[in-house]
Amino acid sequence: MKELEELTADIREKLPRLKNSIKAERLQDSKNNCWRIFMGGIFMGTTSNNELSKYVVNHINDYEIKINDVLEWHSKYYSKNSHFEVFNIVDNGEIYPAGVFIDYREEDPARYVWSLKKTDLKDQSPELIKFLHSLIKTKQ
Structure with missing residues (x-):
């Protein structure tokens, strides 16, 4: 997935501790x-x-980008028009916490869920990865 590769590269570049x-x-x-x-x-x-x-x-290159890396990257560089919150989500009758990025760039704010059952960026939904990738292309 090209978007995931570009997103991962941008996060590694902007967070010096993640450079190899x-x-x-x-x-x-x-x-x-x-x-x-x-x-x-x-x-x-x-x-x-x-x-x-x-x-x-x-x-x-074994270190996978985790939620804490994405949150640091987002808060330092891309939090002007979006933010992150934690909610309880119900999935198949099971309640679990999930992170939600809320995108305020549109009139009707879009929400993208980060499943906290999975900490790695690579394991998240294509919609979330596409949203995070879109932030790179947006001047903030």
């Missing part, structure tokens, strides 16, 4: 040359010196 910055930190008390790996400031795991380069290559 890899940092390896040697464990002080380690006898096995173990390293802690951080990507974009997020702890990804530990590895031995021999596995370090392989780990970096294989995990450079």
Whole structure:
């Protein structure tokens, strides 16, 4: 999905902590040359010196964009004509919280639901992704 790829790229570009910055930190008390790996400031795991380069290559894009990343991106760059609220939604008789982006660019505000059962951007509805993507094209 081209919109998801462009949206993800825009979020990564605008939030420096999500750029594919890899940092390896040697464990002080380690006898096995173990390293802690951080990507974009997020702890990804530990590895031995021999596995370090392989780990970096294989995990450079593993971090999925999450709701907290989207909310930070939205509030910093695109909140002029839309905002985010949390409501209880009923789905098949089950009540659960859902995030809702409300778009005020139209006379009749549109609402786009973020299912809080799924935290990754890639798992959200095509309608929500299309809305968020449309913000990139709008001057704010």
